[in-house]
Amino acid sequence: MKRATRGFGLVEIMLALLLGLVISLALAQIFITSRSTFLSQAASASLQEDARFVLAKMIQEVRLAGAFGCLASVRDESTGAAFSAAFRSPVQWDAPQSALTLNTTAPADSGSWHNWEIHTDCTSTAIAWTRGRAPKPAEGEHVLAIHQQVYRLNQGAGELTLNGQPLISNVGAFEVLFGVASAADAPGIARYTAQPDPGLIRSVRLALTLLDPADRTREQTFSVVAAIRNRTG
Template identity: 45%
Template structure:
């Protein structure tokens, strides 16, 4: 057989197969790395979206804390005095049970049934009633909701009302903390320190929220999100 008619030998075939295998393995490794990057980025983006939703909602409500109408003195028309009997502490944090309670003016008209409604003529009278109420001529209605955010079993929940039924807002929460920015006195406006258990609510000027989310599949490390919301209404 002439040299021009000779084909590939076994050694040449083995070398070609080995080189092809190396190229294929390299392509597979690049594909796997790209896929892992895509999955981890999607997981991180989902965590950021969850945190943005929850914290944005809480900031909006914190800014309306303590807004109970246009008069400072409110008559309680509820049986048992639920509005004035310790239910309207505008904001409180139970560090032992990881529970944040807000009493806030309803934002917009899509907040659902209010816990109370304050009817006022903004001159001489303001009265709190349970649930939704229709103002009479010459009156304004201020819907007030009592919201409770709580962390339990890795879920951040929210309940509305005096005896709320918790609803899950976000899963895979590993930490939820609240601290309050305090002024040096009730008349100062600037925040000088932070505390999770302030002795004088009148010194509260802002609220710092911290939320840590975890990926159950461990595709991305835990992410902690921190925001600060300033109070628009002075607390009593």
């Protein structure tokens, strides 16, 4: 008599297939979740890096705004007396146009581009000239390069531009507030406002909202505050 043949029944096979399917679905879900988390973190890190680059550049220029040399007054010999407006208001914010204008001393490594040059001996004379039209500096004079930087939000394109050229894309908002003192001789900040008295400005708060075009992470708003080192009005 033959021994009974042993094996798997239909029910056992169905249970094994069901168990395998459940495990496969769980592993797939873990993979999808892990990939989604990785992409979200990568997108968030990319937004942070973009914001850090732009805001660091702007903060440097905010701190240099109004640094027009050693003397309190500068004689304007620039074309159309254009330097005088920059001298009176080194920091300007046009809220309706979302445009921030900074008139700053150009950093030493910025190259040859600038709007004006100030020739000064740091004791008695300081004269502003349009770039390219300045005479040769006199003996004992120093030359300060001054440039005008205009940061503007192009809302239609979602871009922050610098002097008309795209600087960073996927920008949802660009806001500027000024920390102002209660009086001209007060050092502390009493409040923040978008329309300050230039002579009361003590700091500038910049806020930049960036979006992820692939919608892998939520929009993020980054903000920094820089103290004003020079006069603003």
